[in-house]
Amino acid sequence: MGEKTHYYRLVGEEGVLMQSGRVPDPLYFGGDRTMNSLNQNVSSFTIHAAPAGSRIVNDQGIDAGSSSTGHVFLSVRQFDHNTGSFKTTSIGLSPGADWSTNKDNLSFNDNLRYPDASTITVEGGGFPHHRNVGNLFDSIMDYKSGKKEPPSYNLLLNNCIQFAQELLESAGIKGIKLGLTPNVAEKNLEHSADNYVTPLILDLNGDGVHTLDSAHGVSFDFDGHGQKSKTGWAHPDDGFLVFDKNADGTIDVGAELFGSNSSGKQGSLAKDGFEALSLYDVNGDGLINAADSVWQSLQIWQDRNSDGVSQQDELTSLDTSGIASISLNATQVGAFDESGNIHQLLASFQWTDGREGDVVDVLLHQQAERPSSDQSGIDVPSILPTVDLIGQSLMLDETMGIHM
Numbered sequence: 173m174g175e176k177t178h179y180y181r182l183v184g185e186e187g188v189l190m191q192s193g194r195v196p197d198p199l200y201f202g203g204d205r206t207m208n209s210l211n212q213n214v215s216s217f218t219i220h221a222a223p224a225g226s227r228i229v230n231d232q233g234i235d236a237g238s239s240s241t242g243h244v245f246l247s248v249r250q251f252d253h254n255t256g257s258f259k260t261t262s263i264g265l266s267p268g269a270d271w272s273t274n275k276d277n278l279s280f281n282d283n284l285r286y287p288d289a290s291t292i293t294v295e296g297g298g299f300p301h302h303r304n305v306g307n308l309f310d311s312i313m314d315y316k317s318g319k320k321e322p323p324s325y326n327l328l329l330n331n332c333i334q335f336a337q338e339l340l341e342s343a344g345i346k347g348i349k350l351g352l353t354p355n356v357a358e359k360n361l362e363h364s365a366d367n368y369v370t371p372l373i374l375d376l377n378g379d380g381v382h383t384l385d386s387a388h389g390v391s392f393d394f395d396g397h398g399q400k401s402k403t404g405w406a407h408p409d410d411g412f413l414v415f416d417k418n419a420d421g422t423i424d425v426g427a428e429l430f431g432s433n434s435s436g437k438q439g440s441l442a443k444d445g446f447e448a449l450s451l452y453d454v455n456g457d458g459l460i461n462a463a464d465s466v467w468q469s470l471q472i473w474q475d476r477n478s479d480g481v482s483q484q485d486e487l488t489s490l491d492t493s494g495i496a497s498i499s500l501n502a503t504q505v506g507a508f509d510e511s512g513n514i515h516q517l518l519a520s521f522q523w524t525d526g527r528e529g530d531v532v533d534v535l536l537h538q539q540a541e542r543p544s545s546d547q548s549g550i551d552v553p554s555i556l557p558t559v560d561l562i563g564q565s566l567m568l569d570e571t572m573g574i575h576m
Contacts (some may be wrong), residue, residue: 179292179362215305216295218247219336219350220262221358222286229285236285242354243289244333245282246340250309263312265335267325277322278315292361300344308343333357349514349535352507360508368514368535369394371429372413372445373406374472374495374521375530382407385511386539390480394426394433394538400480404513404536411474413449413498413531414487415466423473423482431533444517445533446502453500461497496524498531505532512537 224242229235245264252259262283268276279285296302314320323330333350340348349364351357357364375381384390384405391400406412413430414423426433430449436442437451452466453459461467471487472495502517509515517533 176288176290177361178290181292181294182296214249214295215251215302216249216293217305217308217340217345218249218291218293219348219357219361219364220245220247220264220283220286220289220291221350221354221361222289223355223358226286226288229287231281231284233284239286239354242358243282243286244336244350244354244357245279245286245289246308246312246336247283248305248309248312249295250305252309261309261312261316263315263339265323265325265330265332274322274324277325280312280316290358290361292364304344308339308345311339311343351514352505356508363512363537367538369403369426369433369538370431370444370516370533370535371406371426372431372449373532373534374411374413375532376411376472376474376493377409378527378529379409381410381515381530381532381534383410383509383511383513383534383536384478385513386537388478388511390475390478392426392480393424394429396425396427396433402539403480404511404534404538405478405480406475406534408474408476408478411472413445414471414473414482415469416471416487421484423487444502446500446517446519449498450500458500459497460500462491494524496522498522502533 220243222239222243224240226239226242227235228237228239243264243266245262247260247262249258249260251257260283262280264279264282265277266279268274270276311320315322323335325331333352333354337348337350340346347367349360349366349368351360351364373381373383384407386402386404388405389402390405391402392405393400394403412423414428415430416423417428423429427435430442430445432441432444434442434445434448435451436447442448449460452464454464457463460470467490470490472490472493473482474486474488475482476486477483498521499519502519505515505518507515514535514537515532516535519531520528521531522528
């Protein structure tokens with residue numbers, strides 16, 4: 173188990189990052205053993221990740237053993253209208269002491285019981301941030317008061333990570349990527365609030381899906397607003413599944429990939445590439461193949477020169493590529509690869525000769541761009557914390573990946 177680390181992010185309007193870095197551990201803990209804000213009167217939330225083997229203490233602070241699996245939980249600092257002051261509270265899901273009931277599945281003092289957890293705290297001054305952190309605070313207080321019943325615990329279907337992820341998303345805090353296990357969450361905590369976009373990538377050479385990192389130099393316009401951003405990308409040996417929707421011969425926006433910028437169910441954006449692709453499964457057999465009308469419009473884009481621009485010789489039809497079908501039956505992976513991109517979901521496709529290959533819904537890491545100085549909506553000198561941060565001091569130097 174490595175040394176615990178505390179990361180910090182200050183965001184403004186529309187998620188603009190004002191400052192980020194690491195907080196020295198002696199400065200982190202307050203009386204309740206959770207900082208949850210360098211500025212005590214600003215709304216904030218913290219993700220805590222304790223890897224396997226982390227120390228657990230009892231209510232008196234005495235060692236009570238260690239966690240065999242690790243734990244991920246949340247804490248929130250928000251203005252409490254009942255007390256007229258800012259209040260910090262935490263929440264975490266576990267099986268509880270009695271597996272036969274869900275009554276003791278929630279704990280509200282994990283910030284005290286897991287002193288070795290690493291953390292990332294996000295605070296801000298914009299209305300969307302205050303609103304969504306308020307939603308998160310209210311949800312936790314509803315659980316704490318008994319207004320909401322504790323959920324059931326399931327190691328595979330509803331564990332501590334999935335519970336924390338769902339709480340954040342239900343509050344309106346999108347874009348947080350926690351990983352599949354507490355160890356993964358702790359290892360990648362610094363980047364858990366970065367921005368990611370998801371297309372489908374096919375393994376074309378049989379060695380698994382590989383990617384390039386966001387510092388490689390590839391830029392692409394995922395949101396279709398006419399501005400490219402530096403991004404993780406498919407390795408030149410692998411290819412994107414694409415649909416040239418406007419038939420202009422190029423793939424130049426995220427809507428022409430299958431992922432988080434594609435249309436999903438009920439008119440909203442898709443959660444992932446498999447949801448986007450499933451809309452074209454007209455016969456409902458769980459496969460995309462020649463029986464589906466979209467088949468002839470689908471292509472593989474193998475960006476061999478990794479320039480983010482589709483050339484004609486990089487686009488081939490599925491028939492020409494030798495692909496017979498693509499399965500929609502995806503399983504969760506949730507693993508970071510060697511390039512800092514997340515392999516979120518895995519399914520298979522079939523070649524015409526009967527071989528199978530991997531098709532992966534990959535969350536490609538987006539490198540932050542420099543926003544203009546008038547985007548923040550915050551008086552920077554009045555809100556910045558007074559302690560020194562270790563590492564980055566990114567005054568208006570990045571764009572935050574959290575969607576408020």
